[in-house]
Amino acid sequence: xxxxxxxxxxxxxxxxxxxxxxxxxxxxxxxxxxxxxxxxxxxxxxxxxxxxxxxxxxxxxxxxxxxxxxxxxxxxxxxxxxxxxxxxxxxxxxxxxxxxxxxxxxxxxxxxxxxxxxxxxxxxxxxxxxxxxxxxxxxxxxxxxxxxxxxxxxxxxxxxxxxxxxxxxxxxxxxxxxxxxxxxxxxxxxxxxxxxxxxxxxxxxxxxxxxxxxxxxxxxxxxxxxxxxxxxxxxxxxxxxxxxxxxxxxxxxxxxxxxxxxxxxxxxxxxxxxxxxxxxxxxxxxxxxxxxxxxxxx
Numbered sequence: 001x002x003x004x005x006x007x008x009x010x011x012x013x014x015x016x017x018x019x020x021x022x023x024x025x026x027x028x029x030x031x032x033x034x035x036x037x038x039x040x041x042x043x044x045x046x047x048x049x050x051x052x053x054x055x056x057x058x059x060x061x062x063x064x065x066x067x068x069x070x071x072x073x074x075x076x077x078x079x080x081x082x083x084x085x086x087x088x089x090x091x092x093x094x095x096x097x098x099x100x101x102x103x104x105x106x107x108x109x110x111x112x113x114x115x116x117x118x119x120x121x122x123x124x125x126x127x128x129x130x131x132x133x134x135x136x137x138x139x140x141x142x143x144x145x146x147x148x149x150x151x152x153x154x155x156x157x158x159x160x161x162x163x164x165x166x167x168x169x170x171x172x173x174x175x176x177x178x179x180x181x182x183x184x185x186x187x188x189x190x191x192x193x194x195x196x197x198x199x200x201x202x203x204x205x206x207x208x209x210x211x212x213x214x215x216x217x218x219x220x221x222x223x224x225x226x227x228x229x230x231x232x233x234x235x236x237x238x239x240x241x242x243x244x245x246x247x248x249x250x251x252x253x254x255x256x257x258x259x260x261x262x263x264x265x266x267x268x269x270x271x272x273x274x275x276x277x278x279x280x281x282x283x284x285x286x287x288x289x290x291x292x293x294x295x296x297x298x
Contacts, residue, residue, distance in 0.1 A: 002075075003064025004027065005027040005050075007050065008024055008059055009024055009058065009060070010022070010046060011059055012208075020209075022210075023059070027184040027186045028184060030182045031185070031201065032175060033201050034186075035047075035205065036189065036292060037204060045208075047080075051073060063152075075152045076152070076154075077149070078146055079143060079155070079157055080157055081157040083139070089129065091117065091122065094145070096109040098148055098149075109148075112148050113148065119174065120143060120171075120174070121166075125141075136162055136164055139161070140170075154178055154185045154186070156186070158190070159175075161190075172198055192289045192292055201214060201216070202288065204292055204295045204296070206296045212291070212295050220287065221260055221285060224257040224260070226257055226258075226283070228280070228284070229278060230252065232272045232278070233276050234250055234252060234254075238275045242267065242268060244259045244263025245258050246258060253280070
């Protein structure tokens with residue numbers, strides 16, 4: 001099993017622009033970590049530093065207890081946001097070429113190329129030029145290129161971009177399988193519903209800084225839970241002063257933002273019943289998309 005991928009205090013400046021400021025997080029063995037943020041937030045810069053494509057002004061990236069060096073980088077499967085396939089090279093030849101660069105034998109490279117093109121649904125295009133494939137199929141080949149050498153870490157920049165729902169399901173299964181093998185997996189994506197479904201933990205980045213990090217459910221709960229109560233008269237501020245109620249928006253349906261660690265929903269229901277009949281009483285937690293908007297615009 002591989003060690004923890006640790007990103008520790010990265011700073012990066014491009015002229016007057018501060019791209020990263022004390023970027024710090026880790027990805028544990030067997031964990032899928034979602035790295036999300038607006039365009040220009042610093043996600044791709046961080047990933048390029050992990051791979052050594054860029055050098056940080058300060059800070060360090062480690063795998064286990066050792067700084068990442070050239071030998072370690074050969075064990076990382078990387079999928080760049082700007083796709084790097086050769087359009088006039090055949091799919092199978094290209095994957096075998098990349099596998100050989102990572103040290104596989106000719107037979108091992110061919111076997112791995114056959115395996116991953118079959119697993120990712122592009123086996124029928126093995127002898128076609130990459131440039132003749134649809135963008136979605138090129139994306140599948142790009143993921144195969146990241147997996148071709150059996151990496152011990154996966155770093156994927158927008159791997160789901162341009163994929164149809166079937167391909168999204170296949171790629172999701174592959175990432176879960178690799179995590180099940182004890183591999184740290186980190187990927188960026190703007191598809192936050194997918195991040196919420198797939199990831200064990202999430203880091204939200206804004207303006208080069210890590211603004212929020214944690215388990216998906218913990219992050220969603222930190223903004224409070226919303227109770228919606230339909231029925232009580234709108235002219236009675238019946239929830240004011242109840243323990244755990246953070247804000248109350250009174251109306252035909254009263255929306256209460258509450259602290260789930262403090263509030264007693266039955267006490268809230270009882271208080272509502274004192275002023276009128278209740279027709280609906282529901283609880284909801286903010287989605288990752290809601291949290292993302294709150295963090296990024298703060």
